[in-house]
Amino acid sequence: MSAPAPTALPLARPAPAFRGRIGRDARSGHYAVPRRYRLHLSPSCPDCLRIAVTHSLLGLDEVLPVTLLPTVPDGPGGEHSALRPLYEASAHRYPGAAVAPVLSDDWSGRIVSTHAPDIMRDLVRRFGAGRPRLRPKGADAEIEGVRRLCAQGIDAAAQRAGRADADDEERGAALASLLRTLRSLDGRLAHQEHLLGDQLTAADVELWVSLVQLDTVHRWHLDAAAVHRVAGHPHLWAYARRLAARPAFGPHLDLDGIARRHHTHCRGLEAAGAAVQILDWAAHIPNGTATASC
Incomplete structure (x- = not known):
């Protein structure tokens, strides 16, 4: 199944300073x-x-x-x-x-x-030779589509939906874009375990981290009604919980660190959505290895 077409929102990531590659020989x-x-x-x-x-x-x-x-x-x-x-x-x-x-x-x-x-x-x-096939043959274009979808349709859209300096129309349009993306992904995950089917791939890594950011960072700037609408995608958040419980995912979460980094650098206004946590991430992490947020 092809990734949904991403909404054209600007990427907030800075240009990389160095782009060398590891070669074959x-x-x-x-x-x-x-x-x-x-x-x-x-x-x-x-x-x-x-x-x-x-x-x-x-x-x-x-x-x-x-x-x-x-x-x-x-x-x-x-x-x-x-x-x-x-x-x-x-x-x-x-x-x-x-x-x-x-x-x-x-x-x-x-x-x-x-x-x-x-x-x-x-x-x-x-x-990765002999290890899990995170980029199956022929899946590169689909994985790249998911990466762009997450960056634009989730990360950038959620950031714009919570901007204090935007007007109601701009925030509403960004929230609508975010919800369309989540609805599309939720529909896909209603019928399969992972984004590209039964096998976990690099596409799942992209989406899972975007969902972590959506709940632990972006919701701080959304109103409570918006957060409840974001949370209303049961297959998507069940998927996020399943991956958090895997040893390669959840133990890397530093929830306290994410909160401190966000509050140190963010200049936006806190909204009512800050009080509406979507997932209790720490409860789904193996052996309680993540640090709970404040």
Whole structure:
């Protein structure tokens, strides 16, 4: 089944500073060697969460180490000061903020990529042999469609629906776009366990993280009626609960960290929806390994 066409809303993600790729062999420069590369991830960042889940699904702990960064960036512009040396080694006098996620090369001490979608593709394609098939043959276009749908139809639409500086018409249009996306996905999940059928794929990682953000971040700026309408998609939220209970998903949730990161950097106004939690995420996580939010 093809992904629904996304509503044309602008993406809020900054352009990646580095977009190197892991190749097949030595001719590519960056080629797949166990323990050559390192991931630098902040658990409260949605792109980092997507990468962390992918890394766990593939079982790459011994192949590609992870360095965890603080929940709340400690420098200007969302910068992690621990990443500054890597950025400056990779681009002389790098002028921007040293942000996560980062895939670095321990051999050269430089950055390979800061582009989350490319990083996730390379984890699967270059280190995923003999592991779960998160990108089945012929599914790339459909997975990319889901990624764009989540970024535009959920993330950007929810953000616009809660903007205090937008008028009622703008917020209403964004909420309608969000609800259309959720309704379409809910209908699909009424008849199958995962987005692309019976097999879990990279598309499920994309959607699950967007649902986490929708409930733990975006609902703080929606009114209570809007949150109740968002919650009224039973198959979608049951799916989110099922994935949260899997060891590769739920244990990566830092609910307290997500809340602190959001309240540190957000300048929007809190709305009545902040009091209407959709899921009790901590209750569905194996062994209670997530940190409960405030």
